[in-house]
Amino acid sequence: MPNPFKNFLDFFLKVFTNKRHVKIGLYGPTNSGKSTLANRITKDWLGEEMSSVSRIPHETREIITKEKITAEQNGKKLTFNLVDTPGIATKIDYEDFLKYKMSVKEARERAKEATKGVIESIKWLDSMDCVVVVLDSTINPYSQVNITIIGNLAARKIPVLIAANKVDLKRADIKKVEAAFPQYKTVGISAEYGQNMDDFYKMLFKVVK
């Protein structure tokens, strides 16, 4: 639930000091490339990375925030706080982590932290000003997690940009992502290789403003 005091403070800062920055959240299912995109954005504008990435699911198990990122596009500036969130999932089986050569104890610990991460992601949703939903464009987009995330953002009237990630891979299908969520702007990117990031920033400026 949103903190009423924080909301009031944000409102006060926005109205009277113009110092509150837009909060942009990266949401999506696990392993869609949220942290890779977060790193790409902070590398582009701050010259440094903010999150660790891994092929093992649930690498991000806590909310990670980077403040005061200023992006520029056609002479316009946008200063925002970027929030990298743990991937949202409906199931977490510690045995899935054993495939990655973890001990049972490590796998159980990771699963426990991952469940807390999902809860944190959901709790933070209300405080976002804009959300980039990061989807793996090589995977069928009609999953209930994607539909639930986008449905909740729509219900809260939070502006959404869909980043169809991993377009560098052969199986990528941006058109399928666009067809699944035709009411939102979709941009195909490769966060890992920085492909199409100019278009991503152009669309982000449009969605935020």
Next chain:
Amino acid sequence: MLTLQFIPNSEIASLDQEAKLKRLMSLIKNDRILVLEGGLSSDEEMLLIQRTMEQINKEFRGIEICTVSHEKKKAELGTMIKETLLKAFGYKSGLTIIGPASIVKEIRRDPTKIELLTVNKRNKKR
């Protein structure tokens, strides 16, 4: 043996959100695959995911869920009036299928079809 349980809207419509989720969680944890008439709202789905995460342990590994609802965008005036009247009489369109992840491996949805794949327990080492 799989147990599918149909839950008519009338059975849960009078419950508040917490009571509804509690009832659903209890049935899912008893290895039932639920078919909910009327379906869950996206808000309820998010809360159900939250409750699921709170209860995950060695035995309970989570859920698989899929909601099917009517495409509202292209509804004609006649359909809209019909739906409004049905809603007024307590009818909700759409449905949600939920099952425990220990039984339901995946619910695949392409816009035109839904496939429910179950876990082959004989091949699963526990």
